[in-house]
Structures are given as C-alpha cells and as structure tokens.
Amino acid sequence: MSADRSPEAGLGRATGRVVVVTGGARGIGRAIVDRFVAEGATVIVGDLNDPETVGAGLDVTGHREWIPLDVTDEVSVLEFAKSAHAGHGGVDVLVNNAGVMANRSVADETVADWDLTMAVNLRGPFLMVKHLLPLMEGRDDPAIVNIGSIEGLGANARHASYVASKAGVHGLTRALAVDLGPVGIRCNAVAPGWVDTDLNRAYVDKHPDRDRAVAELASLHPVGRIGNPTDVAATVLWLSTPDASFVTGQVLTVDGGRMSRLSLPASLADDV
Ligand SMILES: NC(=O)c1ccc[n+]([C@@H]2O[C@H](COP(=O)([O-])OP(=O)(O)OC[C@H]3O[C@@H](n4cnc5c(N)ncnc54)[C@H](O)[C@@H]3O)[C@@H](O)[C@H]2O)c1
Numbered sequence: 629m630s631a632d633r634s635p636e637a638g639l640g641r642a643t644g645r646v647v648v649v650t651g652g653a654r655g656i657g658r659a660i661v662d663r664f665v666a667e668g669a670t671v672i673v674g675d676l677n678d679p680e681t682v683g684a685g686l687d688v689t690g691h692r693e694w695i696p697l698d699v700t701d702e703v704s705v706l707e708f709a710k711s712a713h714a715g716h717g718g719v720d721v722l723v724n725n726a727g728v729m730a731n732r733s734v735a736d737e738t739v740a741d742w743d744l745t746m747a748v749n750l751r752g753p754f755l756m757v758k759h760l761l762p763l764m765e766g767r768d769d770p771a772i773v774n775i776g777s778i779e780g781l782g783a784n785a786r787h788a789s790y791v792a793s794k795a796g797v798h799g800l801t802r803a804l805a806v807d808l809g810p811v812g813i814r815c816n817a818v819a820p821g822w823v824d825t826d827l828n829r830a831y832v833d834k835h836p837d838r839d840r841a842v843a844e845l846a847s848l849h850p851v852g853r854i855g856n857p858t859d860v861a862a863t864v865l866w867l868s869t870p871d872a873s874f875v876t877g878q879v880l881t882v883d884g885g886r887m888s889r890l891s892l893p894a895s896l897a898d899d900v
Pocket residue numbers: 650651652653654655656657674675676677697698699700725726727728729748775776777778819820821822823824825826827828
C-alpha cells in the first residue's frame with residue numbers, strides 16, 4: 629500500500645511549534661491553521677470571529693485555540709500577546725494573514741475607508757510583530773510569514789488602498805528581515821494570486837454566468853486553474869521550516885503563473 633502523501637496526512641514538519649495565525653477563522657487563514665495542525669503544531673487563531681461560528685469543521689478541541697483579536701487595535705494585540713505568553717510561553721511562527729479588500733474608485737473612497745484597509749492590512753502586521761517579538765526571541769528558528777498579494781506587484785482597477793497596503797506589506801517584510809535577522813528571526817511574504825475565498829467570491833457570484841466567469845478566470849493562469857487556500861498554506865508551512873532557514877526578506881508569488889504571462893490582444897493570443 630502506498631503512503632498517504634496528501635497535505636492532510638501531515639509529516640510532522642511543525643511538531644512542537646507554537647504558531648499564531650491572524651485571520652485564521654476562515655479562508656486562506658483557516659487553511660493555514662489546518663495545515664499546521666496536521667503537521668503537529670499547536671495553533672493559536674487570532675481573529676475577530678470565533679472559528680467555531682464561521683463555516684464548518686474546525687476542530688478547536690485539537691491543537692488549536694481561538695483568542696479574540698482585532699489586529700488594528702494595539703490594546704487587543706497586547707492582550708492577545710499576554711494570553712499567548714500565559715498559555716504557551718512563547719511563539720515560534722507568526723503568520724500575518726488577516727486582511728480586508730475594498731472595491732472602490734479613489735473618488736468614492738473616504739479617508740475612513742482608506743484608513744481601515746491600512747489599519748488591518750499594514751498596521752496589523754506591524755503591531756503583531758512589535759508585541760509578539762518578545763515571545764519569539766530565543767526560540768528555535770522563529771519565522772514570520774506575511775500574506776501579501778500579487779496586488780502588491782500589480783493592480784486591479786478600483787483597488788487603490790488594497791494595492792498600496794499590500795505593496796506596504798512586501799516592503800515591511802524586507803525591512804523586518806533586515807532588522808530581525810540579527811536576532812535569528814526570518815521574515816518572508818507569500819503573494820497569492822486569485823484564491824477562491826469569501827474575500828473575492830462576491831465578484832464571481834454577481835456575474836450572470838458564473839461558470840463562464842470562473843472558466844475565464846482559470847484561463848488567465850498557465851496552470852489552468854485558480855488557487856485554493858491549501859496552495860497558500862503549503863508555501864507558508866515551507867517558509868516556516870528549517871528547509872527555508874537561509875530564505876528571508878523574500879516575496880514568494882503563489883499564483884499559478886498568472887504574473888509571469890504577458891498579455892496579448894485576443895486577436896494575436898493564439899499565434900504566439
Ligand atoms: N483570496 C484571495 O484571492 C487573496 C489573494 C491575495 C491575497 N489575499 C490575502 O490573503 C489574506 C486572507 O484572505 P482571505 O481571502 O482568506 O480573506 P477572508 O475575508 O476569507 O478572511 C479574512 C479573515 O480575516 C479576519 N479579519 C478581518 N479583519 C480582522 C481584524 N481587524 N483583526 C483580526 N482578524 C480580522 C476575518 O474575520 C476573516 O476570518 C488577506 O490578507 C488577503 O488580502 C487573498
């Protein structure tokens with residue numbers, strides 16, 4: 629009988645690690661939580677929402693727990709760090725995944741809208757690193773993984789605050805790698821392409837022919853499909869392991885090749 633090589637089977641690559649995942653109640657964060665648990669980690673989900681009330685199937689009685697967290701609020705982050713320290717003594721891996729995306733023209737975007745996107749997507753990772761740093765220093769190969777986006781590298785229309793925030797996350801990643809390398813903490817970012825989650829499902833759902841929209845989206849990707857949350861989780865896991873111990877300050881694109889394909893007008897696309 630052949631060995632089970634599915635990600636769910638796990639290979640113990642995070643055994644004994646204490647992992648914090650912000651925004652881990654659903655979507656990509658949830659897949660990251662599940663993957664680390666499958667690999668033997670103890671995972672602390674930091675989210676506004678209780679994972680048990682969001683979606684189905686999260687086994688919070690296993691090696692995972694939820695500590696309420698608003699990454700925009702320094703008091704909440706400090707309380708979170710205090711609870712994590714009291715419960716686990718330290719943190720080995722911090723995954724800054726919580727994020728929001730707004731779809732508005734610059735003309736329609738208010739200062740409050742702009743500030744909210746920046747507060748969740750950029751101030752959040754800063755506050756988490758600032759206050760979890762004392763819990764990470766001195767651990768064995770501690771690692772920070774920020775979730776950026778291909779929109780930190782290019783832009784979709786009507787996404788100014790999101791694009792600016794994700795470019796900021798990529799810059800923050802490089803700055804943290806430089807500042808924290810000397811204390812043994814690596815910091816990298818994963819820049820996912822289109823991944824099927826609640827964050828962007830509404831765009832597809834509003835299309836009158838949803839199946840066609842999904843097929844057209846898939847055709848933008850050389851691999852012929854859009855991403856799954858588990859694709860991102862696998863890369864986050866790798867970046868946190870000793871296999872990546874000489875990798876820091878990098879933004880790793882996980883997009884099925886979408887950013888690598890140059891666009892051509894439809895009339896020429898088949899001839900090249
Ligand atoms: N889905 C995609 O196609 C895609 C592509 C590139 C990057 N990303 C990034 O991946 C990350 C996860 O996205 P997703 O698609 O899973 O989104 P999602 O909306 O499905 O989940 C986001 C999670 O973050 C939590 N959250 C929001 N604000 C928070 C706050 N202030 N404090 C704590 N938790 C908060 C939410 O409760 C939710 O559980 C985000 O940073 C997003 O920008 C997503």
